Amino acid sequence: MAKLLMTKTTLGNGNTDNQSVRRWVEAQAKLCQPDQIYWCDGSEAEKETLTAEAVAQGILVKLNQEKLPGCYYHRSNPNDVARVEQCTFICTPMQEEAGPTNNWMAPKAMYAKLGAMCAGAMKGRTMYVVPYLMGPPGSPMTKVGIELTDSLYVVLSMRIMARMGEVAYKQLGDSDDFNRGLHCMLDVNPDRRFIAHFPHDNAVISVGSNYGGNVLLGKKCLALRIGSFLGRNEGWMAEHMLILGVESPAGEKTYVAAAFPSACGKTNFAMMVPPAHFKGWKIWTVGDDIAWMKPGEDGRLYAINPEAGYFGVVPGTNSKSNPTAVQTIARDTIFTNVALTPDGDVWWEGKDGPVPKECLDWRGNKWTPDSKEKAAHPNSRFAAPMKNNPMLDPLANDPNGVPISAIIFGGRRADTMPLVYQAFNWIHGVYIGATMGSEMTAAAVGGLGQVRRDPMAMLPFCGYDMGDYFRHWIVMRKLIKFTPRIFHVNWFRKDEAGNFLWPGFGENMRVLKWIVDRCNGRANAVETPLGWVPYAKDFDLSGLADYSSEKFDRVQTINYDDWRRELLQQDELFMRIYSHLPKELIFQRELLVARL
Ligand code: OXD
Numbered sequence: 144m145a146k147l148l149m150t151k152t153t154l155g156n157g158n159t160d161n162q163s164v165r166r167w168v169e170a171q172a173k174l175c176q177p178d179q180i181y182w183c184d185g186s187e188a189e190k191e192t193l194t195a196e197a198v199a200q201g202i203l204v205k206l207n208q209e210k211l212p213g214c215y216y217h218r219s220n221p222n223d224v225a226r227v228e229q230c231t232f233i234c235t236p237m238q239e240e241a242g243p244t245n246n247w248m249a250p251k252a253m254y255a256k257l258g259a260m261c262a263g264a265m266k267g268r269t270m271y272v273v274p275y276l277m278g279p280p281g282s283p284m285t286k287v288g289i290e291l292t293d294s295l296y297v298v299l300s301m302r303i304m305a306r307m308g309e310v311a312y313k314q315l316g317d318s319d320d321f322n323r324g325l326h327c328m329l330d331v332n333p334d335r336r337f338i339a340h341f342p343h344d345n346a347v348i349s350v351g352s353n354y355g356g357n358v359l360l361g362k363k364c365l366a367l368r369i370g371s372f373l374g375r376n377e378g379w380m381a382e383h384m385l386i387l388g389v390e391s392p393a394g395e396k397t398y399v400a401a402a403f404p405s406a407c408g409k410t411n412f413a414m415m416v417p418p419a420h421f422k423g424w425k426i427w428t429v430g431d432d433i434a435w436m437k438p439g440e441d442g443r444l445y446a447i448n449p450e451a452g453y454f455g456v457v458p459g460t461n462s463k464s465n466p467t468a469v470q471t472i473a474r475d476t477i478f479t480n481v482a483l484t485p486d487g488d489v490w491w492e493g494k495d496g497p498v499p500k501e502c503l504d505w506r507g508n509k510w511t512p513d514s515k516e517k518a519a520h521p522n523s524r525f526a527a528p529m530k531n532n533p534m535l536d537p538l539a540n541d542p543n544g545v546p547i548s549a550i551i552f553g554g555r556r557a558d559t560m561p562l563v564y565q566a567f568n569w570i571h572g573v574y575i576g577a578t579m580g581s582e583m584t585a586a587a588v589g590g591l592g593q594v595r596r597d598p599m600a601m602l603p604f605c606g607y608d609m610g611d612y613f614r615h616w617i618v619m620r621k622l623i624k625f626t627p628r629i630f631h632v633n634w635f636r637k638d639e640a641g642n643f644l645w646p647g648f649g650e651n652m653r654v655l656k657w658i659v660d661r662c663n664g665r666a667n668a669v670e671t672p673l674g675w676v677p678y679a680k681d682f683d684l685s686g687l688a689d690y691s692s693e694k695f696d697r698v699q700t701i702n703y704d705d706w707r708r709e710l711l712q713q714d715e716l717f718m719r720i721y722s723h724l725p726k727e728l729i730f731q732r733e734l735l736v737a738r739l
């Protein structure tokens with residue numbers, strides 16, 4: 144292969160003849176002025192070299208390899224621990240295209256602003272060229288991205304989260320259709336932090352952060368914000384959804400996609416282990432965060448998981464909440480912002496086993512059980528390869544994806560929302576998704592605990608106007624012959640004393656079974672103003688200790704006062720996005736009011 148015509152020292156074995164890639168990298172290097180350019184090839188040897196380098200530089204700490212083979216630890220700057228929506232911009236030529244729920248700046252102005260910040264920003268540093276795929280190799284749905292970054296932590300995380308290296312150049316060939324991602328850490332200063340998307344150029348520039356959601360550019364930036372924009376233009380859907388396969392004892396497989404806001408249990412749900420009572424049932428994981436869905440030739444909706452790893456919230460992960468994750472993160476994992484024990488192990492609130500007598504907290508300060516602060520940051524994360532998942536679906540790497548029978552929307556709601564109900568039809572389901580609300584979590588900075596509208600869990604991730612996005616959902620109906628059934632769930636409803644009305648975790652299998660049975664024409668349901676719901680007698684509660692059918696009725700109650708308030712809150716979103724809001728959704732609202 145021809146040597147790269149770089150003016151800088153070039154390192155690494157990654158190489159490409161693709162002229163568009165080479166010209167673009169050259170131009171960015173001219174701007175950022177790194178001392179050297181490292182072309183990643185994605186090999187195991189490279190992983191070893193770069194990991195050793197990261198350890199030598201103090202970016203990673205090698206964990207106890209006997210307990211945690213292949214695992215490393217990273218501490219981020221304490222000002223940089225979550226996504227920052229106020230610093231996230233959609234830069235379309237017209238503000239109207241980005242819509243009222245996105246921050247906007249004209250592309251020219253943003254390129255100029257960030258260009259000035261990036262100028263010379265990599266002096267004395269290395270620019271890593273990270274080619275990657277979102278999606279299985281060879282899939283017509285797969286997209287190529289190239290991320291240029293001065294963060295070794297990003298390089299090593301990207302190779303877990305995406306299919307990274309030569310495989311991307313192979314898929315790209317001599318095309319210039321790749322996402323151009325530039326990441327400069329700068330001084331990791333919140334005042335100089337921007338995550339800017341240029342959907343018309345298929346480009347992203349991220350500066351001033353080193354937190355996963357802001358800087359692993361394949362994930363939220365390409366797979367969701369740019370992806371949703373591309374999907375609208377190209378006739379497919381990019382969604383903030385897990386994908387799982389439910390296998391019955393008879394071997395019947397039903398695939399389900401589910402949208403919950405960040406840190407509301409998508410990873411746990413995607414890796415659920417059915418309780419003992421569900422003998423012979425299995426849950427297989429396809430993905431835990433993102434689904435790209437496209438109508439197939441047979442008229443069904445097919446989904447791929449564009450990612451290759453899991454970037455999950457650590458606290459609360461244990462063998463009750465997610466035994467599959469416990470196995471998945473036992474090796475080859477990068478832990479960020481958890482606590483570090485004296486024997487080179489990691490710890491977090493809610494981990495199995497004893498609380499350590501002493502450790503270093505996520506900031507590196509001494510921590511004991513008497514400390515007032517949490518040892519692990521509430522948004523501390525693991526980055527683990529999906530191939531470690533013992534329940535990885537055999538079709539997770541299938542270029543054709545998996546056929547989706549049900550779509551589930553859900554939020555974290557202490558009141559109002561029943562455990563489960565089913566939409567009357569697709570358009571009603573779009574309304575249910577569009578009006579979703581959830582209590583805010585630590586995955587994003589600000590507003591903890593407040594209910595905010597988070598349509599389809601895409602509020603922070605939709606790369607264009609939210610009303611147009613709803614329109615796209617409605618248009619997709621015409622392209623899918625066998626539409627998935629749509630459901631809403633809420634695992635988090637509480638009674639007046641603040642106790643959860645549903646046990647959650649593995650017991651969510653009971654809800655999933657009803658959903659799967661509905662899709663396969665087997666379960667009864669009764670019509671309510673909200674949609675179809677199960678009667679206690681049609682819902683499997685057997686073997687669930689201390690759970691009466693009265694309690695089930697309570698978790699399913701429709702409280703009319705709550706719903707009046709809910710409708711007013713939903714209106715706030717609809718008013719905000721009114722100019723592009725499809726009229727169909729206003730009719731759906733009227734119908735709901737009439738039914739209530
Ligand atoms: C995530 C998020 O990291 O949604 O997946 O914040």
Ligand code: MN
Nearest residue numbers: 383405406432
């Ligand atoms: Mn997410």
